[in-house]
Amino acid sequence: MPTEPPYLRIAAELRRRIVSGELAPGERVPSTRAVVREWGVAMATATKALSVLRAEGLVRAVPGVGTVAAERGPRLAAGEGPALNRDRIVRTAVELADAEGLPAVSMRRVATVLATSTMALYRHVPGKAELVRLMSEAAFGERPLGPVPRHWRTGLELAARWLRAVYGRHPWMVQAMASFTRPTASPHAMSYTEWVLRALRGTGLPPHAMLHTHLTLFAYVQGLALAADMEAQALQDTGLSDEEWMTRNEPQFEAVSTGGHFPVLHRLFEHDAFELDLDVLFEFGLRRTLDGIAVMIGETSA
Incomplete structure (x- = not known):
């Protein structure tokens, strides 16, 4: 008698937990790792097991959280759902990446989630590189920036916060947009650049300085987004929050800092504890960056 494939046994156990209420709607289900x-x-x-549950509509992807038990009952059986098209493929890939x-996104994996063949995807998207470009384009096009403010500083601050919000909703974007020297031809991403350049248009900066200003601000936001993404990955890999990790490693830091080789650094933490908060760091760095741009604009005007 043939045995049931492991992925179906795993899917059956997770299905039982969801249907019985052991995993409540909105509660995170076990990740592939x-x-x-377990x-x-x-x-x-593991991927195939979770894909079975996605196809049944028992789980769904939540940006920044992971895969959770769905609130609604199972979807229509495979073949009865919406027709396969490029928009549906891109939406599925974005949910998977979120x-x-x-790294979890591949043509094969997306096809599995959609309960179709990999070759069926290639009729709509030529490959992963184009899929990632379309995913980035979709993320940039979700919410408009609105009209460009009159003052350049208000505009750049708005642009930086808008971009950080995109990275917050889609942490994988920090990898998709990593290359400055090989940018992709994406209309929505280029619209963001155009918006920032319009905000700088009345400053008197020469064209190259305007571009460098845009890229500097972009790199600043992206750098902090990368730090947040790495922290989320570390949390997933270790199960420790940054505070728990620091507590566990505090004796090693204490031993090094009290050795007399780093007197200034040791003195900084001698009386007041320092807690690194990426939100606080973002605000501090954004203000200092805009202050520097203001000096540059003043010097150019003079």
Whole structure:
């Protein structure tokens, strides 16, 4: 008698937890890594198990959270759902990247989630590189920036916060937009650049300085987004928050800092504890960056 494939056994157990209410609607279900650890299976097997639940509509991806138990009942069986098209493929890929990161996205994986063949995807999207470009384009096009403010500083501050919000909703964007020297031809992303350049139009800066200003601000926001993404990845890999990690490693830092080799650094933490907060750091760095641009604009005007 043939045995049931491991991925179906895993899917059945997770289905039981969801249907019984052991996993409440909105509660996070085990990630692929958690499934690998719990059942001792390969990553591909864990992926197939979760894909079965997605196809049944029992789980859904939540940006910044992961895969959670769905609030509604199962969707229509495979073949009865909406027709396959490029928009549906891109939306599915974005949801997958939001939940598990960009490395989890492949043509095969997206096809599995959509309960179709990989070749069916290639009729709409030529490959992963184009899929990632379309995903980035979709993320940039979600919410408009609105009209350009009259003052350049108000405009750049708005642009920086808008971009950070995009990275917050879609942390994988920091990898998709990593290359400055090889940018992709994406209309929505280029519209963002155009918006920033319009905000700088009345400053008197020469064209190259305007572009460097835009790229400097972009790089600043992207750098902090990368830090946030790395922290989220570390949390997923270790199960420790940044505070828990620092507490565990505090003795090693204490031993090094009290050795006399770093007197200024040691003196900084001698009386007041310092807690690194990326939101506070963003505000501090944004103000200082805009202050520097203001000096440059003043010098150019003079």
